[in-house]
Every structure is written in C-alpha cells, then in structure tokens.
Amino acid sequence: MTVLSVNVNKIAVLRNSRGGGEPDVVRAARACLYAGAHGITVHPRPDQRHIRADDVHGLAELTRGSHVELNLEGNPFAPPREGYPGFLALCEQARPAQATLVPDSDGQITSDHGFDFDRDADRLAPLIAQLKSHGCRVSVFVDAGCPSLEKAAAIGADRIEIYTGPFAEAMAAGNAGTELNRCIQTARHAQSLGMGVNAGHDLSQANLQEFLEAVPGVLEVSIGHALIGEALYAGLHRTVQNYLAILESARAGQAGGG
Template sequence: MTALSVNVNKIAVLRNSRGGAAPDVVRAATTCLDAGAHGITVHPRPDARHIRAEDVLALAALCHARGVEFNLEGNPFAPAREGYPGFHALCAQARPAQATLVPDADAQLTSDHGFDFARDGGRLRPHVAALKALECRVSLFADAGDPDLAAAAAIGADRVELYTGPFAAAFAAGDATAALDACRQGAVRAAAAGLGVNAGHDLSQDNLAAFLAAVPGVLEVSIGHALVDEALYAGLDATVRGYLRLLAAA
C-alpha cells in the first residue's frame, strides 16, 4: 500500500496569519497520525512563512515517539540566516527518516519544478552524502518528464519525488492522459535505475485514484494543501481516513 505522509505546512500558515499558537501544528499532526496517516511532512522555508525551526523539532519528537516517518523537505543550497539554521543543521537536529531536497528559491510561492540533474548533479552529490551520513533516506524532487531523471541514482539518492502539479492541472482541465503518461514513464525510468518513487503536489481525493492506477510502484504520497482544504469541510480525521481508503483500494 502506498504510504500517506501529511504535510502540515498549511496549519502553520493559519497560525502565523494571526500570531500565537493556534492552530497547533503538533495537535494537527497528532490527529492525522491517530487517523492512520503513515507519516508527517514539513517544508520549513528560510523566511519562516509557515513551519519554523522549533516546529520541526517538535514534530520530529512526535514522529520519533510514534515510530512513524518524519519527512523534512528543503533546499540544501539555501544559506542559513536568523531563525533558519539551514537544511543540514535542521536535519542533524531532527534526524528525519527522509530528507526530500527541492530546488525552491527563497521567494518561490510553492514547489513548481524539479531539479535539473544535468546542471545540479555535481552540487547535489555532497549534500546527499552528508544527509545519508545522518541515516536519512534521501529523495530528490523531480519533473516526471525529465530525461535525466535516472541520474538521481548516480547522485546517491534513494528515491525521487515526482512533481505532480502538471498532472493535477491537466486532470482538473479534463484530460490528464499525456500528464499521466509522463508520470508513468518517469516512474518506470526511476525504478529501472534502482530508485524508489514518491509523488506529491496538488494530489487530492479527486485525482489520487486515477494517478495511482496509472503510475506503478508509488511508495509514498505527500499531501498537504488539498487535504487541509478538504478538512475544512469534512474534518481532519475524516479526511485522512478518506485518503487512506483510496490508497487501500489502489
């Protein structure tokens, strides 16, 4: 069964919009785990627009205590600054089970492209090695149609996370055939190179079943924005259980 890792960034966005401690990201993550989620994902950004360094440590402690995966996302090239010690420093403190590297610039609203492995491979290799020395599984954010996707294995990664934004947009527009084929081919290329396959970005209860039916061997999906949106109406516990039913059926 494909694992569900719930991204709780949007809970922190709500908290930060008002100040104070509500809603509580640890309480939200606990509710997701109580409902059966297999892990928790966060992507702390250098500007601390949502998840902060102290949240990372609190969520890591929760996941370690519960024996579930903690997936920490970030750009390894972003320099440390006040309030953000840098991605490697956070991983050294939090010891996530998985570190997912993304090429997001500081001002980027959300992840919207994968690494250019031909350009970035040499720079990524020592970062991947350092994270694996911390006993983190390393996943690299990748465009499904990238012809160099299999190069992630030579860089030292264990997995790639297929960027599913284009698929979700095509699905919403009514014709996801080409986007699904790109994801399927990307997953096949990754598996042939010995890489595990994760997926994430704009997956929802509307499109998840179609994605998993077409794309083989997806080990984990990381879902946040759509899940929190749906939870506003159905409740967090019920929404997580809805996703788990879709994963079980797939």
Template sequence: MTSLSVNVNKIAVLRNSRGGTEPDVVQAASACLDAGAHGITVHPRPDARHIRAADVHALAELTATRGVEFNLEGNPFAPPREGYPGFIALCEAVRPAQATLVPDGDDQLTSDHGFDFLRDADRLRPLVRQLHDLGCRVSLFADAWDPLRSAGIEHAAHIGADRVELYTGPYADAFHRGEQASMLERFAGIARRAQGVGLGVNAGHDLSQDNLGAFLAAVPDVLEVSIGHALISEALHDGLAKTVRGYLAILDRTTKKSSA
C-alpha cells in the same frame, strides 16, 4: 500499499497569520496520525512563512514517539539566517527518516519544479552523502512533465539518491482540464525509468481525493504520496480525521486493484 505522509505546513500558515500558538501544529499532526496517516511532512522555508525551526523539533519528537516517518523537505542551498539554521543543519539536529531536497527559491509561493540533474549533480552528490551519514533516506524533487529536465532523471541514482519525488502539479492541472491521459502516460514512463535504475518513486503537489486514485492507478509502485494543501482544505469542511481516512481508502482501493 502507498504510504500517506500529511504535510502540515498550512496549519502553520493559519497559526502565523494571527500570531500565538493556535492552531497547534503538533496537535494537528497527532490528529492525522490518529486517523491512520503513515507519516508527517513539513517544508520549512528560510522566511519562516509557515513551519519554523521549533516546529521541526517538536514534530520530530512526535513522530519518533509515535514510531512513524518524518519527512523533512527543503532547499539545501538556501543559506542560513536568523531563525533558520539551514536545511542540512535541521536534518543534523532531528535526523528525519527522509530528507527531500527541493530546488525552490525564497520568492516562490510554492515549489514548482524539480532539479536539473545533469546541471546540479556535482552540487547534490556531497549533500546526499552527508545526509546518508546522518541516517536519512534521500529523495530528490523531480519533473516528469518537462522533457528536458526529466531526461536526466537516471542521474539521481548516480548522485546517490534513494528516491525521487515526482512533482505532480502539472498532472493536477491537466486533470482539472480533463486532459490527464497523456500526462499520466508521461508520469508512468518516467516512474518506470527511475525504478529501472533502482530509485524508489514518491509523488506530491496538488494531489487531492479527486485526482489521487487515477494517478496511482496509472503510475506504478508509488511508495509515498505527500499531501498537504488539498487535504487541509478538504478538512475545513469534513474534519481532519474523516479527510485522512478518505485518502487512506483511496490508497487501499488502488492497492487492491493493482494486486488483483
């Protein structure tokens, strides 16, 4: 069964908009885990627009206590600054189960592209080795929709990565337009290529209860989906527990169909 890792960045956005401690990020993450989520994801950014370094430490303690995976995302090339020690330093401090490297810039509203593995290989290789030494599984953010960037996805294995996370924003946009068929075919082909060289496949970005089932039915053997924005948005209407259980039901149905 595909694992669900809930991204709680948006809880921190709401907290930071008012100051103070409410809503509490750890309490929200606990509610997701109580409902059956398999892990927690956060993506701390250097400008601390949502998740802060203190949140990373608190969530690492929570996930360790609960015996679930903690997935820490970030740009390993972003320099440290006040309040942000740097991605590798955070990983060294909390030892997440998975470190997902993402090539986003400070001025990006959200992550919107994967690595160019041919261009970035030499810079990524020592960082992957360093994260492995810390005991982290390493996943690299990857494009499936862009033929130029996805052409080098096999190089993620040569760099030493354990997994790639397919950036699913373009799929979500195509699904919204009712034009997902060709996009799903492209994602499935890229997933098979990655798996063919020994890479595990994760997926994330703009996945929702509306589009997740079709994605998992078409793209083989996805190990983990990381979902935040849609899940938290849906939870405003239905509550965190009901929403998390809704996603888990989709994962369960998809698993049963693929094994039938």
C-alpha cells in the same frame, strides 16, 4: 501499499497569520496520525512563512514517539539566516527518516519544478552523502519526464518525488492522459535505476486514485494543501480516512489488474 504522509505546512500558515500558538502544528499532526496517516511532512522555508525550526523539533519528537516517519523537505542550497539554520543543519538536528531535496527559491509561493541534474548533480552529491550520514533516506524532487534520472541515481538519491502539479491541472481540465503517461514513464525509469518513487503536489481526493492506479509502485504520497482544505469541511479524521480508503482501493485495483 502506498503510504500517506500528511503535510501540515498550512496549519503553520494559519497560526502565523495571527501569531501565538494556535492552531498547534504538533497537535494537528497528532490528529492526522491518530486517524491513521503513516507519516508527517513539512517544508521549513528560510523566510519562516509557515513551519519554523521549533516546529521541526516538535514534530521530530512526535514522529519518533509514534514510530512513524518524518519527511523534511527543503532546498539544500539555501543559506542559513536568523531563525533558519539551513536545511542540512535542521536534518542533522531532527534526524528525519527522509530528506526530500527541492530546488525552490526564497520567493516561490510553492514548489513548482524539479532539479536540473545536468546543472546541479555535482553540487548535490556531497550534500546527499552528508544527509545519508545523518541516517536520512534522500529523495529528490523531479519533473515528470526528467531526462537525466541516471545522474540522480549516480549521486546517491534513494528516491525521486514526481512533481504532480501538471498532472493535477490536466486532470482538472479533463485531459490528463499525456501528463499521466509522463508520470508513468518517469516512475518506471527511476525504478529501473534502483530508485524508489514518491509523488506530491496538488494531489487530492479528486485525482489520487486515478494517479495511483496508473503509476506503478508509488511508495509514498505527501499531501497537504488539498487535504487541509478538504478537512475544513470534513474534519481531519474523516479526511485522512478518506485518503486511506483511496490508497487501499488503488492497491486492490492494481492487484486485480495483474
């Protein structure tokens, strides 16, 4: 069964927009876990626009105590600066179960593309080895249709995370077939190389089931922006349970389809 890791970045965006400690990121994460979520994801950025280093430590304590996974996302090439010790240093301190490497620049509003392994593989290899020495499973963010997954496997990536933004956009436009097929082929290719498959970005209640029923063997979805937006209307508890129902329904559909 696919597991759900809830991304709570947006809770920190709301908190930081006013200052102070409310809404509380750890409390929101605890509510998601209480509702049945399998883990928590955050993406601390160097500009500290939402999740900060102290949030990471609080969430690491929460997830360890709850016996669930913390997934820490970030650009391993971004240099440290005041308030941000660098992605690898944060992973060494917090020891997340999974480190998801994302090639985003400081100015990006959100992650919107995967790695170019022809360009980045040599620089990534020692960083992946270092993360593994801290006990982290390592996932790398990839575009659907990535042509160089062999290099991701060769440098030690345990999983890929398929960037699902183009699929979600195509789904909303009513013509998801091509993008969905790209995701299917990318998942199969990664699995043939011994890597697991995660997925994330713009997945929502409107598109998640179709995605999971089509793409084989997705181990984890990390969902934040849509889930938090939907939760403004439905409440965190009900929203997380709605996602879990979709995951179970998709699992039953896959089993029924042979």
